[in-house]
Amino acid sequence: MKPFPRAHFTVVMALLLALALGSGCGSAGVNKGDFNLMSLQDEWALGQKLAADIERQLPLSQDQAVVGYVNQVGQRIVRHTEMAQMPWTFHVVNDPAINAFAIPGGHVYVNTGLIAAADSVSELAGVMAHEINHGVARHSTEQLSKAYGLEILASLVLGQNPAAYQTILAQIIGGGALARFSRDAENEADVLGVRSMYQAGYDPRGMASMFEELLSREKRSPSSVQRFFSTHPLTADRITKVMAEAQKLPARGDLITDDPNYQAIRRQISS
Numbered sequence: 001m002k003p004f005p006r007a008h009f010t011v012v013m014a015l016l017l018a019l020a021l022g023s024g025c026g027s028a029g030v031n032k033g034d035f036n037l038m039s040l041q042d043e044w045a046l047g048q049k050l051a052a053d054i055e056r057q058l059p060l061s062q063d064q065a066v067v068g069y070v071n072q073v074g075q076r077i078v079r080h081t082e083m084a085q086m087p088w089t090f091h092v093v094n095d096p097a098i099n100a101f102a103i104p105g106g107h108v109y110v111n112t113g114l115i116a117a118a119d120s121v122s123e124l125a126g127v128m129a130h131e132i133n134h135g136v137a138r139h140s141t142e143q144l145s146k147a148y149g150l151e152i153l154a155s156l157v158l159g160q161n162p163a164a165y166q167t168i169l170a171q172i173i174g175g176g177a178l179a180r181f182s183r184d185a186e187n188e189a190d191v192l193g194v195r196s197m198y199q200a201g202y203d204p205r206g207m208a209s210m211f212e213e214l215l216s217r218e219k220r221s222p223s224s225v226q227r228f229f230s231t232h233p234l235t236a237d238r239i240t241k242v243m244a245e246a247q248k249l250p251a252r253g254d255l256i257t258d259d260p261n262y263q264a265i266r267r268q269i270s271s
């Protein structure tokens, strides 16, 4: 058999590379056809490493009643997403700024300031469902894929690129998220969030009323919501879409708007 001519060899290598890259794309459900160079397994491993470093740098709450409650709301919502089988972790940050964020690999952070600002548990669940679905739709690793490319991502996962890793960690610590999400990513997290909070039994109108609260605070006191707005562009138009999405769902008499245990948690964080 004749050896492959060099040109053919290059074509074959290019095809193999395309196949390898293709396997990294989100292939099912909400991620079908999306460009993502990181496997789900690598994303979860990177998330573990980031979460360990965040724990050393952010003042995480050790109050088991507060963390336990937030975790319970989060796990309830997660069970109604495509990533119900993955291990998710919910953290509370002792920080009066109104913010919540998700990092790759199923770690979601909620500031005590957000809990203080969310008047009912359905409002808290609204922001959490939005953050959870940024994770389910893998928006952070999609952005990393566009920004860094295959080589740097592979070295990042293997722990061989401390400079890129420190840049990402600093962005999360300083900005409360990896990057500014696009309008499309925001709309996707809203729509998926409305559906999963409704299926979990929370009144999905809570997401719209929380967003209204955030918009009104942005007018009154922009610095209190600055980090949330810098990563999640929020407009009146988005709130209208969230309400329309919530109204498409069949009426249910058993949806939770508030819960006395939630109000007890809010008193606890403000004391």
Ligand SMILES: [Zn+2]
Residues within 6 Å of the ligand: 130, 134, 181, 185, 186, 189, 231, 232, 233
């Ligand atoms: Zn968002």
